Amino acid sequence: MAKEIEEIEEKKSNKFQMFIFVFLIPFLFLVTVALVVLSFAGVNVFEKSKELSAQIPFVSSLISEEGTQTEEEWEKSIIALEGEIKDREAKIEKLESEIESKDTQVERSNLEKEQLQQQIDELLAIQEENKRAFKDIIKTYESMSAKKAAPIITAMSEQEALKILTTIKSDQLAAIMENMTAENAAKYTELLTAESNEE
Structure with a gap:
């Protein structure tokens, strides 16, 4: 009886091995070769499979639902990213305008500083002139x-x-x-x- 069980198991494993060697491996080889040939021929295999599956009633409804969801999600994410881009552009413009206003303030301050320095120089020159004139007056009174x-x-x-x-x-x-x-x-x-x- 043990021999019979072993023989049955051997036959089952032999059938499975036969299935793998005769059907499965050649089928996978043919599919791979077909994919390579079609890819070199310029045919998008995945697009074609999507088109063919769209013609099958039950599968087409699943694909179309998934497609609309992903499209809506893509649109939402694109809108969100565009909003972020606009916000960042607005911030950049605001910072640029602040930099420009700071630059103009610095320029104004430098101009005011130059004008004040000029006035100080003029006043110092006048003061020196007044000192010289006063010294001359004193010399006159002393003489x-x-x-x-x-x-x-x-x-x-x-x-x-x-x-x-x-x-x-x-x-x-x-x-x-x-x-x-x-x-x-x-x-x-x-x-x-x-x-x-x-x-």
Whole structure:
């Protein structure tokens, strides 16, 4: 009995082997060769199979449903990506405009800085000129006789007179004060004392 079971099993395995060698391997070889030949011939095998399956009633309904879903999904994803692209383009434009406005602000600031520097240079030049002119005035008063300088100084405003009196040499100052009236001499002495205390 064991021999009979072994023989039955051998026959079954022999039939299966026969099926593989006679049918399955040649069939797969033929399909592969056909795919290669059709591909070289320029035929899209997968498109053709899709067209043929679309003609079969039940299979065509499955394919069309899947196709519309994927198309809708593709359209949605394309719309979403286009929206993202537009958002990013808007952000880029906004950043570019901010950069341009910052650049114009920097240019304005540089122009203002240059103008202010020019004004400072002009004021410094004027100040230097005024210092030279004031030194010349002081030299003039120092070279004048005290008799002529005293009435001129008393005719000036107190501030201008005080400026000259604080700058001239002390011996010239004493001579000018001697040639002033007692009232004016007292007034200017008081102003000079207050000026020296402030310093």
